[in-house]
Amino acid sequence: MKKFLLALVLTMISIATSHAEELSRPVVQEYRLEAGGGTALSTYLSPLTYNGKVFGASAQWTKASPWAPETLIMQFATKANMRNYLNPAHTASMIGIDGMFTWGMQWRRRLPYSLQVTAGGSIDIDGGCLYLTRNGNNPVSVNASASLDINASLSWRFRIGKIPMILGNEIRIPSLGCFFSPQYGETYYEIWLGNRDGLAHCGWWGNRFCIDNLLSLRLDFGRTAMQLGYRYDYRSSWANSLNTCLHTHSFVIGIIPHGLGIKRKQAINSPLF
Numbered sequence: 001m002k003k004f005l006l007a008l009v010l011t012m013i014s015i016a017t018s019h020a021e022e023l024s025r026p027v028v029q030e031y032r033l034e035a036g037g038g039t040a041l042s043t044y045l046s047p048l049t050y051n052g053k054v055f056g057a058s059a060q061w062t063k064a065s066p067w068a069p070e071t072l073i074m075q076f077a078t079k080a081n082m083r084n085y086l087n088p089a090h091t092a093s094m095i096g097i098d099g100m101f102t103w104g105m106q107w108r109r110r111l112p113y114s115l116q117v118t119a120g121g122s123i124d125i126d127g128g129c130l131y132l133t134r135n136g137n138n139p140v141s142v143n144a145s146a147s148l149d150i151n152a153s154l155s156w157r158f159r160i161g162k163i164p165m166i167l168g169n170e171i172r173i174p175s176l177g178c179f180f181s182p183q184y185g186e187t188y189y190e191i192w193l194g195n196r197d198g199l200a201h202c203g204w205w206g207n208r209f210c211i212d213n214l215l216s217l218r219l220d221f222g223r224t225a226m227q228l229g230y231r232y233d234y235r236s237s238w239a240n241s242l243n244t245c246l247h248t249h250s251f252v253i254g255i256i257p258h259g260l261g262i263k264r265k266q267a268i269n270s271p272l273f
């Protein structure tokens with residue numbers, strides 16, 4: 001009986017300890033709305049560059065790694081965009097929708113003067129389409145890719161009055177992967193009939209260059225934090241004599257439930273500082 005009670009007590013202590021460790025590694029959740037403008041070029045649809053508005057929503061979940069919480073962080077992010085463009089003469093419109101999922105890990109280093117730098121890699125899946133309302137034969141251009149990315153960030157923690165803040169810049173550059181591109185003049189009906197040669201291409205900086213950069217300021221109010229920022233998003237690909245280029249500037253506003261943890265008295269392994 002004594003051995004059973006001892007085993008029960010040790011089990012409860014182990015569960016409590018693991019729960020405390022889990023609490024010491026909070027998940028920082030960021031939910032954002034984005035609005036801005038940019039340009040779109042898809043020579044599969046038209047040789048003209050279209051201009052218009054872009055609206056999006058994004059989310060990001062970041063947590064210190066259980067193996068090395070002081071030096072490794074895990075991150076999962078997703079983003080969706082709605083695009084509405086017009087040609088230079090404002091006589092035709094182009095509508096687009098796309099989404100992205102990414103997961104990765106980054107090494108981090110805390111520096112003097114409340115600075116933190118991170119660097120690592122991630123895997124991303126990206127897909128979407130552009131629809132040109134005036135085209136009859138080829139009205140839709142599909143974009144799809146999967147790649148390995150380079151990620152890096154630099155952040156600075158400071159305080160104005162009683163409000164803790166984090167100023168940071170995060171950058172993601174897809175570097176090696178594969179992407180979809182039909183042949184020049186090839187219709188999707190031909191692909192459906194079985195003409196599938198040359199659709200997948202190895203992507204690198206020479207034929208598919210993309211960059212996603214977010215500059216943001218996070219304000220910690222305790223139970224909730226706010227995020228304000230600017231995102232620069234550039235995506236381009238060149239294959240089969242077809243060029244696709246999406247260029248976007250967006251204003252970002254977001255909310256971080258449960259705050260950043262800066263005002264908490266207990267020691268935590270926050271992925272942001």
